[in-house]
Every structure is written in C-alpha cells, then in structure tokens.
Amino acid sequence: MNKNKRLITKKLVQIWGEEALLLKYIDNWDYVEYNENASAVVFINPYLKESERIAFFGFIRFPNETESALWLFKKISEEAKKLGATRLVGPLNYSTWFSYRWMTEGWNKVRTWPEPNNERYMAEVVKQLGFTEYLEYFSSIIPVSNDEKHKKSKKKYENALSEGFKFKRYKGRKIKSILNKIYKISTEVFADKPLYSPISRIMFKKIYVSSFKKIDPIVDLCLYKNKPVGFSFFYENPYEKKILLWKTVALKKEYQGYGLGSAFRYLVHQYAIENNKSYVMQLLMHVESKSKQLIADGEVIKKFALFSKKI
Numbered sequence: 001m002n003k004n005k006r007l008i009t010k011k012l013v014q015i016w017g018e019e020a021l022l023l024k025y026i027d028n029w030d031y032v033e034y035n036e037n038a039s040a041v042v043f044i045n046p047y048l049k050e051s052e053r054i055a056f057f058g059f060i061r062f063p064n065e066t067e068s069a070l071w072l073f074k075k076i077s078e079e080a081k082k083l084g085a086t087r088l089v090g091p092l093n094y095s096t097w098f099s100y101r102w103m104t105e106g107w108n109k110v111r112t113w114p115e116p117n118n119e120r121y122m123a124e125v126v127k128q129l130g131f132t133e134y135l136e137y138f139s140s141i142i143p144v145s146n147d148e149k150h151k152k153s154k155k156k157y158e159n160a161l162s163e164g165f166k167f168k169r170y171k172g173r174k175i176k177s178i179l180n181k182i183y184k185i186s187t188e189v190f191a192d193k194p195l196y197s198p199i200s201r202i203m204f205k206k207i208y209v210s211s212f213k214k215i216d217p218i219v220d221l222c223l224y225k226n227k228p229v230g231f232s233f234f235y236e237n238p239y240e241k242k243i244l245l246w247k248t249v250a251l252k253k254e255y256q257g258y259g260l261g262s263a264f265r266y267l268v269h270q271y272a273i274e275n276n277k278s279y280v281m282q283l284l285m286h287v288e289s290k291s292k293q294l295i296a297d298g299e300v301i302k303k304f305a306l307f308s309k310k311i
Contacts, residue, residue, distance in 0.1 A: 055085035058093035106302030134308035140298035156262035
C-alpha cells in the first residue's frame with residue numbers, strides 16, 4: 001500500500017472504526033472526497049462471482065443537500081468505470097462479510113447491533129440519482145411465549161435428537177474454540193448467496209472476535225456423527241436487554257429438510273423464555289431467503305436495501 005492510501009486508511013479508521021482496516025488487505029479501491037462531510041470508497045472485488053463487472057461504493061457519507069451528493073456520485077461512477085465496472089452497487093464495504101445495506105423503513109423501531117442506522121435521506125437521494133433497490137432485506141420480531149409454534153419446534157428438536165443429531169452450546173469467548181468449524185460451515189452455506197465472495201480464515205476470525213467487544217454471543221452447534229453440520233448465532237440486544245437478537249442460522253445443504261431450522265428456533269426461544277426475554281428478533285434476512293420461513297409468524301419492523309445503477 002502506498003503512503004497516500006495508508007494516510008487515507010488511517011483517516012477512515014478514525015471515522016468508521018476498525019472495519020476500515022480491511023483496506024490494508026485489498027488492492028482495488030479508490031477514495032473520493034468532496035469535502036470533510038462527503039466522501040466514499042469505490043471497490044472492485046476480484047473474487048465476486050457475478051456475470052457482470054460490479055463496483056461497490058462504501059464507507060460513504062454525505063449531507064442532505066444536492067450539490068455534494070451529485071458531485072460525489074458522479075465521481076464514484078467515474079472511478080468505477082476506470083476500474084472496468086459496468087454496474088455500481090452499494091453501500092457495501094468490499095464484501096458482504098463486512099457492513100452493507102441502508103435502512104429504508106423502521107428508524108423509530110428497536111435499536112440493535114449490527115443493523116445499519118443511516119440517515120433517512122440517503123436512500124431517497126440515490127433513488128433520485130437513478131439507483132434502484134437491488135437486494136432487499138428485513139428484520140422481524142416476535143413476542144416470546146410457550147405457544148403452539150414453540151411446542152411444534154420442540155417436537156422438531158426432539159425428533160432431531162432421536163435421529164442422531166446433537167446440539168452443543170458455546171458462550172462468549174468459548175466460541176473461539178469452534179471458529180474453524182463455524183468458518184467451514186459459513187463459507188460452504190453462504191457461497192451461493194448474492195454478491196458472495198470468499199474470505200480468509202484469518203479475516204473471518206478477526207470479524208468474529210471483534211464482535212465480542214460489542215456483544216456476548218451464544219452459538220448452538222449442530223453435529224451429526226460428531227461432524228458439524230450447522231450453527232445458530234444469537235445474543236442479547238446490547239441496547240434493549242429484553243430482546244434476544246437471532247443473527248444467523250446456517251445449515252449445510254445435505255442436512256436441510258430434517259427440521260433442524262425449527263430445532264434451532266426452539267433452542268433460541270427456549271433460551272429467551274428461561275432468561276426472561278420479551279422478544280426474539282431475527283436480523284437482516286434477505287427477502288428471497290428460504291430461512292425466512294423460520295420467522296413467518298413474526299412482525300416485520302425494519303426494511304433495508306442495497307442499491308444499484310448501470311454505469
């Protein structure tokens with residue numbers, strides 16, 4: 001990395017925190033700045049498995065005024081074209097393993113981590129500039145209760161146990177001992193997701209370990225014949241303790257259809273019941289995701305999107 005990019009990276013770390021350090025490990029990015037309140041990074045991820053050449057814009061900020069937004073996105077588009085892109089997508093910080101998406105509905109709802117908390121005007125500005133919603137996401141919430149849905153998921157859990165599946169729980173920093181297993185499952189399960197690109201084991205572990213500074217996570221690991229086949233990741237909302245946040249559920253394809261998603265649901269909701277939580281909230285679900293069936297009985301309270309434009 002040249003001296004100029006090192007200085008830019010240092011500046012962005014001061015603004016955006018540790019995540020901006022990822023710029024030290026990638027090559028294809030450029031920084032554009034209108035003034036101290038309007039700037040962005042343009043990325044090309046060479047490992048992206050898409051049919052067209054996509055550039056991402058990320059680490060982006062701009063005020064609610066026309067001149068700076070027009071200049072910024074004009075410059076972003078120019079830099080993206082120089083990098084050979086035919087489509088611009090964002091906000092996304094290089095890879096979907098890092099921060100991405102803007103909230104489009106739900107600012108007055110529950111504050112959580114790590115959902116985006118952008119200003120309302122940002123999505124409207126890019127729409128006015130010709131961007132459209134490229135991928136959509138939602139967060140859903142359900143009151144905790146020992147209802148019929150919970151009883152049915154308990155039966156799925158018991159059936160899974162009778163068929164030889166086992167579930168082992170890890171809390172807090174003990175999760176470090178299974179990060180290699182989580183990495184292997186995650187990189188296999190998420191490989192066919194939109195805008196996926198691979199991530200190194202080292203970087204994956206850094207992302208997980210850095211989250212321990214903000215939350216006290218719990219992982220339920222599912223095993224079959226002592227082989228890890230899936231996991232569920234959840235934690236107490238750091239901003240509202242009565243809410244349990246269910247961030248991830250991942251199952252290898254060959255073990256889908258065994259009711260293991262419902263078994264994970266039972267374990268999450270049972271933990272919530274036993275620990276006096278009022279709600280379980282599942283975060284940032286892709287609208288097209290099959291796993292959204294797990295929370296079909298919940299209320300959608302927030303929506304998010306990635307935006308795209310041909311350039």
